[in-house]
Amino acid sequence: MSSDLAGFYAEKRQNKAADREQDRLDRQQEREQNRADAQARDDLRAKQRREALAEAKRRKAERAKKWSDRRTAFTRWLDTDADTAMVLPIMAVGMAAAITFQVDALTGAGFGRIFGGLPLMVALVLELGAAAATVMTVRAAKDGRPTGPFRVAMWACALVAATINAAHGWTMEMDGERLYWPAAVLFIISLAGTGYWEMRSIGRHGTSRRTxxxxxxxxxxxxxxxxxxxxxxxxxxxxxxxxxxxxxxxxxxxxxxxxxxxxxxGAPLGMYADVYATRAAAHRATTKARAEAGEAALAAELDEFLDSLTQGGPDGDDSSGGTRKHRPTEPSGTGDAKAPEAPVEGPKTLGRKGKGLFRRSAPKTPQKPLDPADVIKVQKLAEALGGTEKLSTRNVREVLGGGSNEYVVRARDAVKNPKEGNQ
Structure with missing residues (x-):
């Protein structure tokens, strides 16, 4: 019996301990759940605050964008339509003033006696006609159509209205004294609206006009x-x-x-028969002049070369006055008699530019051996002339200072045909 009670109480104590432990775990779990719920609520509130802040920023950005778009639109309007916004009030005020003075002028002229509203009707026809023609001019310019007829109608109405107002201003008086300046003022006011709108059209459609x-x-x-x-x-x-x-x-x-x-x-642009003929004649003249210039230059070089070879020759020094003493060559087979020396004018080719001439040698000696110095002179002459084929008896004799024809020919052949000349 006692053992049963002991077991019963032991079990009861165990149950109570288990209940206390379970209560502790339940309270702990409840606290953790409460903390999790509080954290979730905090996170939710933080998220809501972030979303509210982002929404506020988005709305602020939208408002800023709207204002920016409005400013951009206003700026664009100023760039494109500011002239219109400023010209329209000028036209309205000018038309009102012009109509007022026209009605006064037409009434004073007796139009009102015909019909009381006739002065106003005439003024409206003129001013509104000018305005309508102005708008038609603008549309025609935009469409690329001719604007001449519309401009004629516009300025005709405007000028008639301005003339009426100017005539009315010419009759104005103050203290019995006539004033003339109101005529100019009324004339300008009547044309102000049309003139400014025309300038606006020119400025706006200027790209379609020629520069x-x-x-x-x-x-x-x-x-x-x-x-x-x-x-x-x-x-x-x-x-x-x-x-x-x-x-x-x-x-x-x-x-x-x-x-x-x-x-x-019969020729390309700018050309015809006379031009071809003139060009051909010019080419021929140029070719001839170049040839003559080349020959003159060659002759001048030859003169200088011959002069360099004959300075201080065997027959004495040069004589003054551009001439030298010249001893004519005796015919072959004559004796030792010599013709008297006399100054003669040298050849034209060698005597120009004031250069001195040379003496010719004494009468030839048959079968006289060739002097190596003479051969060298002829070789230099061939080099100056540009080839041995240009050697002649005349120029070789001039280089050698005279001599018999046989000697000159042998000197020339010695340079032209060295093998034959040495035989």
Whole structure:
């Protein structure tokens, strides 16, 4: 019995310990759950705050973008339509003032006696007519259509209205004294709206107009075509025939002119028979002049060369006055008699430029051996002339200072044909 009670109480104590442990675990789990729930609530609140802050920033950015777009649109409007915004009030005020003075002027002129509203109707027709023609001018300019008729109507209405107002201003008086300046003021006011709108149209559609450089180029082209047509009337007539004979737009004006020039002149543009003849004559003259200049230069070089060879020769020094004593050669087979020495004028080729001439040698001695110095002179002459084929009896005799014909020929042949000359 006692053992059963002991077991019962032991079990009871164990159960109580287990319950306490379970209570502790439950409280611990509850605390952890409470902490997790609190953390989740904090995270949720932080997330909500972040989302609210991001939303506020987004809305602020949207508002800033809207204002930026509005500023950009306003700036763009200022760039594109500021002139319109400023001109429209000027037109409205000018029209109101012009209509007022026109009604006063027309009433004073007696239009009101016909019909009470007639002065106002006439003023409205003139002012609104000018405004309508102004708008039509702008649209025509935008579409690329001619604006001339609309401008004529616009300025006609404006000028009639301005004339009425100017005439009315001319009659104004103050303290019995007539004033003239109101006429100018009313005239300007009447034309202000139309004039400013016209300037606005010119500024806005200026890109479609020709620039100053383009207008100058067009004038120069027109002047060129006029002068060309006047200068070459036959070519112009043929070019017109070519353009008219072919389908419209099939041939360019410049191509037609080139073909017409070839048909009439028979040559490329800018050329014809007289030009070819003049060019050929100029080429012939130039060729001749160059040849003469070359010959003169060669002759001058030959003179200098001969002079360098004959200075201080065996027959004595040069004589003054551009001449030297010349001893004529005796015919072959004569005796020892010598002709008297006399100064004679040397050859023209060697005597120009004031250079002195040389003496000719004494009468020939038959079968006289060739002097090596003479052969050297002839060789130098051949080099100066550009080849042995240009050697002649005359120039060799001049280099050697005279001598018999036989000796001169042997000296020349010794240079031309060294083997034969040595035999």
């Amino acid at each position: 100053k450089a383009e207008r100058a180029d067009d004038r120069a082209r027109a002047k060129h075509l006029k002068r060309r047509k006047k200068k070459y009337q036959d070519v112009a007539a043929r070019a017109t025939e070519i353009i008219l004979a072919k389908p419209y737009g099939d041939v360019d004006a410049e191509d037609a002119w080139a073909d017409a020039w070839n048909d009439i002149k």
